[in-house]
Amino acid sequence: MADTQTSAQCLLEARQIGRQISDGHWLIRNLSLSVYPGDRIAISGPTGSGKSVFLRSLAMLDEIQEGSILFHDEPIRDKQLPEYRSRVVYLQQRPVLIEGTVESNLQFAFQFQVNQHKDHNPDSVRNFLESFGRPESFLKKKSSSLSGGEGQIVALLRALILSPQVLLLDEPTSGLDPETTQQFESIILQWIKSSEVCPAFVWITHDRSQAQRLADKVMIFPAGEVSNNVNSES
Ligand SMILES: Nc1ncnc2c1ncn2[C@@H]1O[C@H](COP(=O)(O)OP(=O)(O)OP(=O)(O)O)[C@@H](O)[C@H]1O
Numbered sequence: 001m002a003d004t005q006t007s008a009q010c011l012l013e014a015r016q017i018g019r020q021i022s023d024g025h026w027l028i029r030n031l032s033l034s035v036y037p038g039d040r041i042a043i044s045g046p047t048g049s050g051k052s053v054f055l056r057s058l059a060m061l062d063e064i065q066e067g068s069i070l071f072h073d074e075p076i077r078d079k080q081l082p083e084y085r086s087r088v089v090y091l092q093q094r095p096v097l098i099e100g101t102v103e104s105n106l107q108f109a110f111q112f113q114v115n116q117h118k119d120h121n122p123d124s125v126r127n128f129l130e131s132f133g134r135p136e137s138f139l140k141k142k143s144s145s146l147s148g149g150e151g152q153i154v155a156l157l158r159a160l161i162l163s164p165q166v167l168l169l170d171e172p173t174s175g176l177d178p179e180t181t182q183q184f185e186s187i188i189l190q191w192i193k194s195s196e197v198c199p200a201f202v203w204i205t206h207d208r209s210q211a212q213r214l215a216d217k218v219m220i221f222p223a224g225e226v227s228n229n230v231n232s233e234s
Contacts, residue, residue: 009072010034011200012058012088012166018066019053027053029066031224035166037198042211042229044204045221051204052170054221058202059090059168089164093171095148095155102146103139106158128157131187149180156184160191169203173210185214 018029028050043051056062058069060081068075076084097105106125129138132153152172159167173181192199205211211218219226
């Protein structure tokens with residue numbers, strides 16, 4: 001870890017976590033990760049080594065049987081889960097969109113009590129759409145008419161307009177063409193640079209060049225060792 005981070009408060013921490021299934025087999029065990037403001041962390045490793053299980057555990061989507069997950073140094077209680085999930089947002093490989101327009105998808109999360117105090121900022125949506133090379137009329141498109149790549153970008157925008165502190169990304173660009181992948185990456189980097197909350201991401205990728213481009217740290221499975229990305233530009 002960089003020295004500057006010793007004074008910054010850890011946003012999200014997995015401490016020696018383990019997930020066990022009913023036959024007693026451990027899918028992951030003794031894995032730890034500290035996510036600090038501004039961190040860009042890539043997770044890579046062989047197929048079946050537990051990367052998604054780990055990320056889903058961080059998102060509190062799967063129960064863990066050992067260790068703990070801390071947010072701002074505190075364990076997360078059940079009743080805090082909605083708030084946690086609005087601040088630590090998980091994006092899966094295939095987007096899940098509701099019926100209706102792109103705009104209604106973007107506004108969807110604001111109907112939940114936990115997000116009602118957040119501002120739906122049309123300027124930030126316009127800026128993100130610009131990076132994605134789409135006019136404002138794109139907001140009126142039906143979600144059912146979107147391509148897979150467009151759908152994934154809409155899912156990303158829907159996450160970002162909630163101003164999360166941590167984005168958990170499970171191979172989000174694996175089904176996208178190179179151009180859409182590049183747009184997706186630029187939107188995330190723009191968000192990291194411009195967000196007032198100094199956010200961080202944890203991104204599972206099989207693509208080494210993507211990890212080198214985007215991440216300042218890399219966590220390698222199955223052991224879960226974390227090291228600085230020597231190729232990182234910042
Ligand atoms: N709920 C579950 N019950 C039983 N086994 C599971 C469960 N979830 C995942 N597994 C198994 O745990 C192992 C790790 O799965 P996981 O999806 O985390 O791997 P991964 O490293 O993300 O792989 P890939 O790179 O192919 O996506 C796999 O063998 C998978 O079949």
